[in-house]
Structures are given as structure tokens and as C-alpha cells.
Amino acid sequence: MKMRILATVVPVTLLLCLPPSARALEGEPFIHDPSTVVECEGKYYTFGTGGGGLISEDGWTWRGGAVRPGGGAAPDVMKIGDRYLVAYGATGGGLGGGHAGRILTMWNKTLNPESPDFKYSEPVVVASSDGVEDCDAIDPSLFLDPNDGRLWLTYGTYFGFIRIVELDPKTGARVPGNEPVNIAIDCEATALIYRDGWYYLLGTHGTCCDGVNSTYNIRVGRSDKVTGPFVDNMGIDMLRGGGKLVVAANGRLIGPGHFGLIDLGDGVQKFSCHYEADLDRGGRSVLDIRALLWKDGWPVAGEQFMGAVFQIHSERKGYALELAVDFVRMAGGRRGGRGAGRSGEPLTPIPLQTLAEVSTNWPDGNIGLRLGDYMLRPHQKWAVTPVTNAGGYLGSPWFKITIAGTDRTLTATADREVVAAPAFTGAPEQLWRIDQLVDGTFRIMPKAVPGCDEPLALTAIGASTPTLAKFDPESDKARWTFRAP
Template sequence: MKQTLFIFIALILFSGKVFSQIFVHDPVITQENDNYYLFCTGLGITIWSSPDMENWTKEGRVFEETPEWVNTSIDDFAGHMWAPDIIYHNGLYYMYYSVSAFGKNSSCIGVATTKTLDANDPDYKWVDHGKIIQSVPGRDDWNAIDPAIAFDDDGQPWMSFGSFWNGLKLVKMNDDLKTIAQPEEWYTIAKRERSFDIDDTEAGDGAIEAPYIFKKNGFYYLFVSFDYCCRGPESTYKIMVGRSKNIEGPYVDKEGKSLEAGGGSLVLEGDKNWYAIGHNATYTFNGTDYLVCHGYDTHDNARQKLIITEIKWDKENWPVVKL
């Protein structure tokens, strides 16, 4: 009875509070006309649609078959495509996605486009453009997963990405949003201390991933996830934030500590209803700011569920999020 009551409450408390209904991992959302579309980790990247961010219908997936380049680029490909990002720009929807061997930095970030997200529209067709970035064990001290696109004040596109290893990266993109700009500009925007005795081919400690940059109040806010996901009741994921006047950083937390030195101010963490909360994206829909993420439900065998909750801003212009 308690579990049923909790699920019912979660279904009705969306208005500025919290809403959880569907089982998702690494959710991102965009809006087309009167519908919202959610993309998340899964075989071929799972798609959901909703008229109100409350009632969701599974629409299938972006890729019915794994792109041929994936199997030739990634040894021990895990099968699932991870951690998408979705944006609309210059008449196209761009969907970025990760492919990887689990627990290794044998990883790539790719991109696919479509003119519309409405599967009933004749223009609906995903076109894959292949890989943008690749990380290789023993060569790179970063991991090419968890992409997210942001634009600076000049309209220049940037991609943030990364997980564990030597932290989270930012790289300048070309205007086509499919290739890295030349000459290449790379920045480390956040990292945590990593044990020196860990082999560079291992994820190790220094648990940080899933960067997402959101422009607001004259700042670029860098949201990241600390600690560990994907461990059921043992998960410790939580969302942290820092900010900067420049998209390249440096990003600092409320205490002025740099995120490159392990800093970060807490945004959201687990409580009696959630073992852990993380891998967020941040949006403004119809004049309201929202944080979108997944949590591990303590009332339902630690299943990963969608969370959407409103962001408020304190007098110092730091995000305030409550469940």
C-alpha cells in the first residue's frame, strides 16, 4: 500500500515539484510544437514522447541497428548507446550519443540528425554522421562519453563530455555541429583527485561525470555528477554545480573552490525516497527552469526513474532544487 501511494503521489506532484513515472537512465528532453521528446540510454537510444511531461509514451529508438562504424571502432562494445544529448539548431535536431566498452575509456561520441521528431511526419528520418571524438585506453587520460552541447554568447558551439579518468573536458565545435573546430581548443573544466597507483586504462576513483552547461543570470552553470551510479541500493550519485563568467571556465563553487580542484556545491542528492540522484540536464520550458535527471527509487527495488523538478534561484543566483 505504501509503495502504491508513493507512486500515485509521484504522478500528481509535477507542478514545480517532482515527477517520476517511467524507468529511464540518463534522460534528456526537447520540445517540438506541442510535444516533449525524451531520449535516454538504451539499445539504439530510447525515445519517449509526452504532451505535458507527465504522461509518457515509448516511441521506439533512434537506431534500429547499431551503426556499422561502432563495431569497427570499439572493442568489447557494451551494446547499449549511452547518455544522449538532444538540441535543435538551424532546422535540424542533433542527437549526440556515446558508445563504449563498460568501465573502459574505449569510447566514442557520435551524432545523428533529423528534421523532425514526429515519427508520422514524412521528414522524420535519422541520419547518422558517425563519430566526432574517440578515446583510446593507454593513449588518452579522458573518456569520450556523456556529451552535451552549449553555445557561448557569440553563438560558438562547444561540447562538454567526460567520465572519471582526468576529469571533464570542453572542446570547441564547428558550426556544422558534427566536427571539432580547428585549431583544436580543449579545456579541463572539472576533475576530482585520482589515486596515483591506478593504471591509466582503468576508470579508478575520482568519480565525476555527466557535465551539463546552462546559461543563466549572466553565468555559465556547470552541473556535474559526483560518485557512483548503477549500483542499485549502493549507488551514491549526487548532482553538484559550479559557475563561471566564461564558458571555458574556470568554474568555481559557492565557496570559491575551483571544480578543477575537486570543488562543487551540492544541488541534489539521495534521501529516503531515492538512493541516489544524478546525470542531469537543465532546461527552460515555457518560462520555467527545470532540472531533469534519474534517481534510484527506494520504494521500487532501486529501479531508475525519471525525475523532473523546478529550479529556483537564491539571492546569490545559485540554483535551488528540492524534491
């Protein structure tokens, strides 16, 4: 996969444009210690502490209903072949004062509790702690090494070491003779991921289970071996408390923990986690799904994209998406070689061109689109707005994209082009999916293109020409940034 380094100005700029109250998911996403969100038969599932879990039809609106026996704490789930392997801790990390713990795994052909195939296998113990040793066997996480297909499980909490053991991916049982390896201290809810030759160990630091005062945050170290040593960006071993920050409290959400990677391919990675407290939901613990970015070889959470007014900037040439209307010159200012003026002359501010000054000359019907030099003009400023009660996709609602101050709406057409329609109707061709890519840029896709079954993305087919085309993750043609107007 092509890996690029994006100047830090982009997410910072984006952050400045975000509304102050970017919220987590819709519905009733109430859960603690969620397993990695996985897809099964067109729905998304996650399981939490105590049994049960959440289901979503679209990845944006969640409800209860997932079924997991065994109780205990902090499960994880992974699809291996055509089955789902569920790991969970039978105990609760100090609940009742003890640290004797057991990690169990079990299989199911489906996660859909209404399916006739829904039946868990008999759980088997794959790791344990005796209550005395420097480990508490809870918080398991599964990792299938893409290099060799070996299956690993990390587990543990603040009581002693985080450990890793190897499982048999065919049976889910412990590989005979495998001994645990200590890989970290002073964290819990670990997860392993792999990228570009590095194994990354993510762990949750801070205080759990204290609501709005929980200091949970997710940190990471990396190693060239799956069993470590995992060191952070300062070279500090996670066995000595190291860990680079991935995500902390933000907006009105406090205490992220329990990372789970969701790799959607084509340069789109997301992660599931929970927040200890959502201030907009009475401080309850909620599920969230965030974009995962990579900077200088380290994962970091993307911003929660909830819309604002932006220039939409093509990474191909650096041009901005605009209506194909007459360019209207602004009055004032000096021109030519005397533009710098003379010292001592009054510096009178020049107002921005207003929508009213130019929009009366715009055509009434559809207006074509193009890409051009960004000039602060009204036909280049786009309001990106979440559409309420329209559902969404994994981790986000659908958006409408309109020229700011108007109802002129970015719309996919049946000939696989884009126009600005005169009004927003809520039709699928006017609902847009905006995914942040791992380099911090964005992919913009219509929910549907009339008469076309293939997913298409907004693409700069020419330096000045936008269209809809199959997304090419190796090219800048379909990468966009949202910048302050």
C-alpha cells in the same frame, strides 16, 4: 530577467508541508542517463543509454517509444534552428574494461518516429579518448552559448578529466583545429548552462549504477568563461573536486544524475534528470523533472510540489487568498491594553476556529474571493491536491485547490475572474498548474479559462483583489507562496 533573492524560509516551510512520498513522473518513466527533455511537435522526448527513450504527450505521463540509433551511453539532444542535434557516446565508460571512447553527433528534422521526416543523418565523431589518456569520452552534453551562438560539448567521466570542445552549430561537427580543454575531475554527466554573466558547469558526483545504494548527486561550479575555470561556492576549482550541491536523494528517490536544463521562460526553469532508484517502483531507474531555483547566484533543485493544506500567500502585499465571507470573531483571549495579563494567571490554550463554526453561514453557490490578512481561519486554508488520472504538464500533475475540509473549489470563470465553486467537477477551469519560479515563489494557472485561448495566471490585480491575467514575470502581482496554515 528580474532576479530576486527569496528568504530561505519559503521552501523550508513548503517542505514541511509536503507529503512524505513525493514521487517522480507517471506512466513508465524508466530510463537511465536521460538526455535533456526537449519538445518536438507538441510532445516531449528524452533518450537514454543503450538506445531508445521516452515520449510524453503532456510532460507528466511517460512511455517508451523514442528512437535513437547508435547504442552506447548517455546521449544528449538540442534543438538548433529547425533541426535536432543528438550527441551520444558510442562506448560505455569502462564497459568491458576500456576507456577508449568516441562521441558522435547526428541530426534529425524531427524526434517523432512516426513522422515521414524522421531520419537521422550519418553520425560523425566529434571527440574521442584513446584509452590511455586521462579522459574517457562518454556522457556528452550540448551547450549553445546565448551570447555568441557558439556550440560547445562537454564530455567525460571519472576516468580523468571532463573536457570541453567546440562544435560547428551548422554541421554538428568539431570546429577544425579546436583542442579539448580540461574543466573538471571526479564527476560525469556534465552539462553547461548560462545565467546572468556566469557559465555553470553541472556534474554528477557519486556512485552510479548501484540501485538503491548509488550515491549519485548533482553538483555545480561556475566561471565567467565557457572554458572555465569553474569554481564552487567555496572557491574550489572543479579540477580539484569542487562542486556545490544542486540535488541529492530525497523522499523515496535515490541517486539523481544527468542534469538537463528546460527553460520555459517567464521565470520558470526546470531540469530533467534520472534517479538511480525509485523506491516506489521497485528500485528502478526513473526520469524526473524538477523545478530549478536560483539562490545567491547558484542553482538548486526546487521541491517536488505534491500538495497539502496551505495558506496561499500573495507576494504583492502579503495577503492570503480567502473566501469573501463574513469574518467571524474568535472567542476568548484578552483584549485592549491588558492583553498581556498578569504574571501567574493560568495560560489556557485557545482552540482554532473550526470549519463547522463558520461554514454554515457560507452561501451555497459560487463564493467570491479576495485577499486579506492571514488569521488562521478556515476560509483561508486551501487543500492543494493532485488530481489522479487527469494528466498534467511538464513534470507535474494537475491540481485541484479547495477550501480544506470542503468541496469548494478554486475555479476560473468565463469573465476571467476566480471564484470558489461549490463542487469539484474536474472541468479544465478547475485544474490548476503550479510552477515554482526561479526565485522559489509559484505561478498558479488554470488549465483553461472558459472562452479564452490565452494562458492566464492567478494575479493580485489589487492588494486585496485576485483575478486572472497574463503572467507578468517582472511583477510580484502573480507570484504566490504556499505556507503552512
